[in-house]
Amino acid sequence: SQQGEEDPQALSIQEGENATMNCSYKTSINNLQWYRQNSGRGLVHLILIRSNEREKHSGRLRVTLDTSKKSSSLLITASRAADTASYFCATDALRTDGLTFGKGTHLIIQP
Amino acid sequence: SQTIHQWPATLVQPVGSPLSLECTVEGTSNPNLYWYRQAAGRGLQLLFYSVGIGQISSEVPQNLSASRPQDRQFILSSKKLLLSDSGFYLCAWSVMAVTSYNEQFFGPGTRLTVL
Numbered sequence: 001s002q003q004g005e006e007d008p009q010a011l012s013i014q015e016g017e018n019a020t021m022n023c024s025y026k027t028s029i030n031n032l033q034w035y036r037q038n039s040g041r042g043l044v045h046l047i048l049i050r051s052n053e054r055e056k057h058s059g060r061l062r063v064t065l066d067t068s069k070k071s072s073s074l075l076i077t078a079s080r081a082a083d084t085a086s087y088f089c090a091t092d093a094l095r096t097d098g099l100t101f102g103k104g105t106h107l108i109i110q111p
Numbered sequence: 112s113q114t115i116h117q118w119p120a121t122l123v124q125p126v127g128s129p130l131s132l133e134c135t136v137e138g139t140s141n142p143n144l145y146w147y148r149q150a151a152g153r154g155l156q157l158l159f160y161s162v163g164i165g166q167i168s169s170e171v172p173q174n175l176s177a178s179r180p181q182d183r184q185f186i187l188s189s190k191k192l193l194l195s196d197s198g199f200y201l202c203a204w205s206v207m208a209v210t211s212y213n214e215q216f217f218g219p220g221t222r223l224t225v226l
Binding site for chain 2: 030031033035040041042043044045048088090092097098099100101102103104
């Protein structure tokens with residue numbers, strides 16, 4: 001079953017604005033990861049945050065993790081048209097098998 | 112560098128026909144391998160994962176099966192496809208190490224349409 005729930009389901013903003021997506025999960029995790037998927041393509045790993053970390057940066061991406069609230073956010077600053085894609089959070093529980101993905105946020109950047 | 116291949120890229124099959132999707136990984140040894148399915152507009156559902164040759168774990172009971180005949184080869188099969196098997200099938204790999212964080216690397220996917 002899916003654990004992560006992203007919101008919003010869809011987000012449309014103007015180029016140059018910041019985009020924030022949220023993810024909530026239910027069980028204890030080892031880490032939380034964000035992936036990006038362009039239409040009809042495979043997923044690309046963006047960033048991973050471990051359960052003992054609270055914030056992480058990578059280029060224009062900023063991820064936060066609040067394990068007490070079981071939630072995470074992904075911020076994309078200074079958005080570009082090429083950022084248009086679906087973004088998924090995925091949780092890795094305390095085991096070595098697959099990730100549990102949310103349903104994703106479809107982000108549209110309007111030029 | 113590591114690469115992951117999936118084929119075919121698209122497939123249209125009639126109900127009741129067999130299925131074989133293949134995934135191969137290059138540039139790494141003894142990876143964890145995964146099959147996910149993504150229904151239209153939905154997130155990914157883990158179907159199978161493998162930590163070694165011949166070792167398959169199933170997450171969801173269904174008419175699909177998986178096999179790992181070689182270290183870097185993962186195959187998804189069905190003897191008789193159902194309409195509900197339509198979807199986007201993604202293969203992924205991750206590093207098998209105590210210190211790894213299960214970051215996964217995905218193939219380009221296979222879009223399966225069952226008619």
